[in-house]
Amino acid sequence: MTPVQASTIPLFRANKDVVVEAVTGSGKTLSFLIPILEKYTQLHSQLQPSDVFSLIITPTRELAIQTYNQLQLILSAAPFNPPPPLLLVSDPDSSVHDDRKRFSTLNSHILIGTPGRVEEFIGGNKGTKGRGKGTGRYSNFEVLVLDEADRLLDLGFMGVLKSIVSHLPKQRRTGLFSATMTDQLGNLIAVGLRNPSKIVVKVTSKSRKQEISERRTPAELHNTYIIIQQRDKLAYLLKFLKDQLLDGNNKMIVYFPTCATVDYIYTILKQLPGSYAPSSSSTTLHSLHGHIPPPKRTAALTAFTNAPSAILLCTDVAARGIDLPDVDIVVQWEAPADTRSFSHRVGRTARAGARGKALLMLSAGSEEGYVEFVRGRQIPLTPHAPITLTDAPDADELCGRVRSVLLRDRKLHDMAVRALTSTVRAYSKHEQVFLFRVQQLDIAGLATALGLLRLPKMPELRGRDDLAAWRDEPVDWDTYAYADSAQEAKRLKKRDESKNENELKHPSKPLKAEAWSVKKGNRDKRSSQKEKREAKRRHDKAERMKQREVGSADSADSAEEKEEEQDWKAHILETREAKKLKRRKLDKQQDKDEDAMEMDDDEDVNGNGNGFTFDDL
Numbered sequence: 001m002t003p004v005q006a007s008t009i010p011l012f013r014a015n016k017d018v019v020v021e022a023v024t025g026s027g028k029t030l031s032f033l034i035p036i037l038e039k040y041t042q043l044h045s046q047l048q049p050s051d052v053f054s055l056i057i058t059p060t061r062e063l064a065i066q067t068y069n070q071l072q073l074i075l076s077a078a079p080f081n082p083p084p085p086l087l088l089v090s091d092p093d094s095s096v097h098d099d100r101k102r103f104s105t106l107n108s109h110i111l112i113g114t115p116g117r118v119e120e121f122i123g124g125n126k127g128t129k130g131r132g133k134g135t136g137r138y139s140n141f142e143v144l145v146l147d148e149a150d151r152l153l154d155l156g157f158m159g160v161l162k163s164i165v166s167h168l169p170k171q172r173r174t175g176l177f178s179a180t181m182t183d184q185l186g187n188l189i190a191v192g193l194r195n196p197s198k199i200v201v202k203v204t205s206k207s208r209k210q211e212i213s214e215r216r217t218p219a220e221l222h223n224t225y226i227i228i229q230q231r232d233k234l235a236y237l238l239k240f241l242k243d244q245l246l247d248g249n250n251k252m253i254v255y256f257p258t259c260a261t262v263d264y265i266y267t268i269l270k271q272l273p274g275s276y277a278p279s280s281s282s283t284t285l286h287s288l289h290g291h292i293p294p295p296k297r298t299a300a301l302t303a304f305t306n307a308p309s310a311i312l313l314c315t316d317v318a319a320r321g322i323d324l325p326d327v328d329i330v331v332q333w334e335a336p337a338d339t340r341s342f343s344h345r346v347g348r349t350a351r352a353g354a355r356g357k358a359l360l361m362l363s364a365g366s367e368e369g370y371v372e373f374v375r376g377r378q379i380p381l382t383p384h385a386p387i388t389l390t391d392a393p394d395a396d397e398l399c400g401r402v403r404s405v406l407l408r409d410r411k412l413h414d415m416a417v418r419a420l421t422s423t424v425r426a427y428s429k430h431e432q433v434f435l436f437r438v439q440q441l442d443i444a445g446l447a448t449a450l451g452l453l454r455l456p457k458m459p460e461l462r463g464r465d466d467l468a469a470w471r472d473e474p475v476d477w478d479t480y481a482y483a484d485s486a487q488e489a490k491r492l493k494k495r496d497e498s499k500n501e502n503e504l505k506h507p508s509k510p511l512k513a514e515a516w517s518v519k520k521g522n523r524d525k526r527s528s529q530k531e532k533r534e535a536k537r538r539h540d541k542a543e544r545m546k547q548r549e550v551g552s553a554d555s556a557d558s559a560e561e562k563e564e565e566q567d568w569k570a571h572i573l574e575t576r577e578a579k580k581l582k583r584r585k586l587d588k589q590q591d592k593d594e595d596a597m598e599m600d601d602d603e604d605v606n607g608n609g610n611g612f613t614f615d616d617l
């Protein structure tokens with residue numbers, strides 16, 4: 001047994017609730033599977049076909065599948081003939097209705113799944129405490145396990161978990177497992193833990209001076225960082241990966257902040273000539289993120305696992321729990337949004353006593369402070385030896401190369417823009433905002449690293465004074481086409497429609513001249529009316545003078561004059577107000593027109609006009 005198994009198994013099988021925190025790759029999975037299976041072996045003969053005996057919940061589909069496979073493997077060696085467990089994960093080819101059918105056919109006693117699907121499965125018959133049609137009986141339920149529990153207890157999953165737990169009997173064992181356990185007692189109580197035993201397995205290491213220190217990452221992990229400019233990121237990443245392949249390290253994972261960045265870098269690396277990209281006939285390239293359809297995700301993981309030499313580009317969807325064999329290197333394109341993810345990412349290597357190496361890319365500016373921040377969390381981090389680009393393309397050469405790839409297909413530029421905008425938005429969501437300030441992020445540098453042809457319009461670029469070095473690639477945007485003919489036809493149609501719309505919104509000069517003449521006509525009309533009014537006033541005044549001369553009453557006269565003066569003042573005020581109102585209306589219209597023009601331009605840049613959304617995992 002590993003230390004975490006030696007500490008956890010005796011307690012968990014002795015009916016204690018447990019909260020277990022132990023470094024990545026230390027064998028936590030078996031420390032809950034073995035107690036479940038031991039109890040199951042003792043009690044299986046008393047179970048009815050529809051009884052659910054145990055439930056294991058994981059935050060990702062990939063981890064659920066992995067645990068399911070491990071459980072299947074052990075069950076296949078059982079001394080009795082147990083029904084297979086049931087996997088409950090989202091799948092485009094199988095609905096929760098199919099899960100229920102499988103459950104009835106297989107008579108599974110152990111369920112493994114992700115929170116959403118498990119809730120759908122169990123909670124389909126709320127109000128009957130889960131004892132309804134097709135979703136099993138829970139009266140003989142024994143063990144609930146939350147793997148990667150701190151992630152499951154994060155705000156996003158909490159409601160679903162509470163709903164699941166409400167269908168389970170209170171008399172049960174509950175185990176929470178993770179490499180980064182939550183300390184929030186309230187969360188633990190919410191999922192029904194009663195007087196749990198907390199097991200924390202830490203790694204101790206001796207320094208050269210024989211000082212013993214604790215660490216939260218595996219002892220065999222060589223955890224390093226480099227500080228570079230944003231614009232150099234891709235050049236350094238490619239050089240680093242190539243060097244590692246030459247050194248014989250042939251399984252590598254690179255973490256990116258968003259799905260769009262993974263998609264883009266993957267597509268570009270596939271199209272760059274071999275002298276630039278680290279993939280070759282002997283090294284395969286794979287991508288994995290939450291927006292890839294589930295069957296493709298599974299295929300990517302299997303291909304990466306089986307390939308003798310491979311690079312996996314992914315988001316944090318592959319950060320937790322995944323046990324990929326023999327990963328030599330983990331690279332982080334930038335620091336993860338939360339520090340817990342840092343431990344999980346680097347923990348994909350150096351597992352179960354094997355050696356491993358990790359590299360974090362930080363950019364010069366305010367990010368250097370992250371090194372001390374990580375060290376303060378008992379995660380050792382040392383500087384990586386300088387990476388030289390002497391025999392590799394530098395940022396400018398690589399940018400030119402990437403741009404020439406982008407020019408083959410407008411879709412690639414759309415992808416590049418999405419990669420940039422989503423990365424900037426993800427950057428603004430860092431937990432350590434004091435170290436990762438969007439205002440200090442070198443966006444133009446990042447755009448150079450990604451090879452963008454021009455900077456997109458984005459709010460984060462407004463008012464920036466660090467864009468002087470940026471150079472647009474001279475591109476005729478009117479003719480820059482999509483390689484896909486249907487997409488190109490759509491673009492051309494949209495372009496023409498938007499031209500027509502613009503014509504209507506901003507009529508061309510002859511129309512404008514006409515509008516001015518109309519305006520001028522109105523002005524002439526108004527001034528002639530004014531002249532008439534003044535003429536009438538002069539005439540009236542002359543009449544009154546005549547009457548005064550013939551001895552009309554002074555008082556009446558002066559009253560009339562006062563009235564006339566008031567009329568005149570009212571008229572002037574009215575005219576002023578009307579003018580002001582008109583000016584305001586004109587300004588508003590102008591603003592509206594400018595906004596409309598800006599939107600049209602954005603649509604052109606983005607290609608589809610849908611705008612960008614922050615890509616979650």
Ligand SMILES: Nc1ncnc2c1ncn2[C@@H]1O[C@H](COP(=O)(O)OP(=O)(O)OP(=O)(O)O)[C@@H](O)[C@H]1O
Nearest residue numbers: 001002023024025026027028029030179321323352
């Ligand atoms: N007692 C053991 N002896 C040898 N290898 C073991 C033992 N227990 C587990 N392993 C192996 O160690 C590897 C890591 O185990 P596991 O995936 O359970 O780690 P973990 O602690 O859950 O990691 P993470 O926190 O990343 O999820 C697996 O390949 C597993 O098969």
